[in-house]
Amino acid sequence: MSVPPPLALIAGPTASGKSALAVALAEKHRGVVINADSAQVYADLHVLSARPDDGELARAPHRLFGHIDGADDYSAARWAAEARQEILQAHADDRLPILVGGTGLYMRTLLDGIAPVPEIDADIRMEVRALPVAEAYAALEKADPQAAQRLRPTDTTRIARALEVVRSTGRPLAEWQAERVGGIGKRVALTAMVLLPDREWLRARCDRRFDLMLDQGAVEEVRALCARTDIAANAPVRRAIGVAEIGAWLSGALTREEAIERAQAATRQYAKRQYTWFRNQPPGEWARTDETETNRLLHIFETKLLN
Structure with missing residues (x-):
């Protein structure tokens, strides 16, 4: 070999x-x-x-x-x-x-x-990324509270990513990340x-x-x-x-x-x-x-x- x-x-x-x-x-x-x-x-x-x-x-x-x-x-x-x-x-x-x-x-x-995350719906991505970070974080606390707990409330990029994934796929980002x-x-x-x-x-x-x-x-x-x-x-x-x-x-x-x-x-x-x-x-x-x-x-x- x-x-x-x-x-x-x-x-x-x-x-x-x-x-x-x-x-x-x-x-x-x-x-x-x-x-x-x-x-x-x-x-x-x-x-x-x-x-x-x-x-x-x-x-x-x-x-x-x-x-x-x-x-x-x-x-x-x-x-x-x-x-x-x-x-x-x-x-x-x-x-x-x-x-x-x-x-x-x-x-x-x-x-x-x-993680094999499917392609994010373009409309959802646009909607999420247009949100002020405080609103995006509040929405993430409802949609994926575990992700919100892990992130700083000012972490614009990661908050938007977690929120767009759960909204687009119906699964939290952490579940996708468990697969590599x-x-x-x-x-x-x-x-x-x-x-x-x-x-x-x-x-x-x-x-x-x-x-x-x-x-x-x-x-x-x-x-x-x-x-x-x-x-x-x-x-x-x-x-x-x-x-x-x-x-x-x-x-x-x-x-x-x-x-x-x-x-x-x-x-x-x-x-x-x-x-x-x-x-x-x-x-x-x-x-x-x-x-x-x-x-x-x-x-x-x-x-x-x-x-």
Whole structure:
């Protein structure tokens, strides 16, 4: 029986150094870097999503970065289907596929599969997504109280998803999620590393990175995004950290300093949630490390995971 081709995975919170490690690994092992970050798929979010720069792109092939227009509907299921194709192509080209990102839902969908939820009725989806989040949450409490109990009342995306599923299919989302199809986790030799650096180091890095984003064109990026009339106000691309804050600064609702303070706080909070998720949710056999130096990380990855 042949040994399945390997798949490398590098995960962790924002600003933890994942991209640098992925590129270094790709350079040494004929790798292809495959994006697993939900913000970095959008063409409209180059700076604010911290997509790889030209130097990194020149060092190794990159896939699924900036290939989606902000007006397009995108999902974990669509990403997983695209990632599967990129992994197959990398194997066909005798290259090491390297997944890198901080979106746990994407990784779980690819490895464990996805719930076989039927296509949602278009009218129901439109009706649900037009509801203010408070009304949607109240409706979910009646239609699927267990789902409502699990979600934060301000979680617009997940509340809408749970409500549209139960209304369209007559079954709670949790019942569909108990069934999984399409996962590749048992068909590949997965080597995974989760980066969990010191929290204070990570907080400081998040703050510095947002300051750098302003110098690199984040304001112009948000100005162009806000000018687009074909993107809904609640579209995922508009909910990226920094968009609302810089947009409020551009409109005069916030000062520059207030916008920076709010965006940095939101980044730190997001990194904290990711940190908690990656510390607790991935399988126990996934290696975790608090190392931050790229060469040391590369050595650990090679000696402990690839050998």
